[in-house]
Amino acid sequence: MTGPFLHLHPDDNVLVARASAPVGTEVKLASSTATLTQTIPLAHKIAYRDIVAGERILKYGMPIGIATEAIAAGAHVHIHNIRSAYTPTHALQDANGQSPETSK
C-alpha cells in the first residue's frame, strides 16, 4: 500500500496525496520505501520512482508536464521541478501548499 497516497494509473510515475502527509510518513514506492522530509499537502504529488530531467510526468496515465531536473523517488513533484508542454504556470508564494504566513 502507498499509505495516504493514490497511484491513479499503473503507468503513472507520481503518487497523489489523499490527505496531508506529515514529515516522517513512510511511503512504499515502485522499488523502495521513502520517508517524507517535508509535509505533502492534500492533492500534491510525489515521485513514485526516480525521474530523469526531460522525462514526461504521467498522472491518470496521461502526460501532465516535463521534468526540468532529476527528481528522486519520494520527492515533491510540482512547479519547481516540472513544466507545462503548453503555457507557463503562474503561481504565488503559496504554491507549495502552505500559506506564506504559516510556512516561514
Add this chain to the structure above:
Amino acid sequence: MTEKFQGYLRSDGRKGIRNTVVVAYLVECAHFVASKIVAGFDDEDVQLIGFPGCFPNEYAARVMGQLCTHPNVGAVLFVSLGCESFDKVRAKGTVASTGRPVETLVIQRSGGTAKTVETGRAWVRSALDEVAKVERAPMGVDELIIGTICGGSDGTSGISGNPAAGKAFDLLIAEGAACIFEETGELISCEDIMAERAKTPELGEELRAAVQKAERYYATLGYGSFAAGNAAGGLSTIEEKSLGAYVKSGDSQISGLIKPGDVPPRGGLYLMDVVPDGEVRFGFPNISDNAEIVEMIASGAHMTLFVTGRGSVVGSAISPVIKICANPDTYRALEGDMDVNAGDIIEGKRSIAEVGQEIRDLVVNVAKGAQTKSEALGHREFILTYKSFDPIGPSCLPAV
C-alpha cells in the same frame, strides 16, 4: 425515469424552473440606478444583470437577448443612460416578441437617478404581479439543459468532484437532458481523446480545432487558464488541470459543438467553444468563472453544476448554481456554501457513482423549486464582457 415537475411555460414552448424579473443595465453608467431599483425587492425574485461597455458588440447584444428570453425569466426592465451604443430598441423588441412584459427606462429622459429608481420600482412591482400569472406545465428531465464548470480547482477536483459531476451528466443524458461542458482552454492536451467521443468524424475535427484555437489564443496572451490558487492546491500545469476538468464531461457520446447563445437542439452532450474567433482582441476569453456560467445560461442552461476544490462561493443570476465540493478539508471549512460533499470520495466514504446519483437527484429537486445554498444565501453574480465569434460550422450539430 418519467419524473415530472411543474415548469413555467413560455410562448416559444420552452419551460423554466424559475420565474425571475430581470433588471438589465445597458452600460456601466446605468449600473447604480439599476441596482437601486433591484434593492427595493429583497424578498422577491428580482435580479440584476448588465453589460458595462459603451462600445457596441454583437456578441454582447446576442447574449443579452438570449438571457432576457431565457425560460427562467418572466419579465425584463432595461435601464439605459441614453447615450451608450447598446441597441436598446432591438433588445426590447427581442423580449417583446416573446410576449414577456418589457420596458426600457432612459435615465437622461426619466428625470435622473431618483425619478428613474422610483419609476423602475413601480414597473417591477407590476411586472411581479404579471409573472405570477404565468401558466405552469408539467416538465421532465428530458426538457432540462444543465451546464457544468469547475472553478477554484485543486488536485482533488479531478479525482472526486469532476468524476462525480461526469457521472451525474451520464445519468441526466440517459434520461434525455441536454448537458453542456465548456472552457476549451481547460481541455488543452485532451483534444485527441475527446475527438474520439464525437458522434461523427467531422464533429471530432471541429472539437479538436476548438481546443487548438484555445491553445493558440492562450499562448498569445502568455497565460493559460490557470490561477495561482490552482498551484497552491497541487496542480502543476495546465494539462494536469485540463485532464481533471475533462472528466466532468462523463462518458457519453459528444452530440455537438456550440458557441455561447446557441441552444442545444435536443438532448445529449455538447461542448461549448468559449474562445473567440479571429485575431486576439478584448483580452482573456473569460475573465472569471461567472463569465462562463453566463454563457451557458445564454445557451439555455436551467442550472449549473459547479465543482470547486479551493472553495468558490459564487452563485449566478437567472439560473441556480449547485456547488460540488471536491476537497474534504474545504467542505468542512465552507459547508454553508456547498451543496454536495464529493470529498467523501477522497476519504473513501462514498463511491463516485453514489455522489453522482446524489447530484442527479439534487438537480431534480432544484428543478422542483428547492433552493441551492448559493441561491438561499442571495448570490446573484453576473458578468458579461466583449467577445467576437463566427457562427458554428455545418459539422458542429450532426443530425440524429
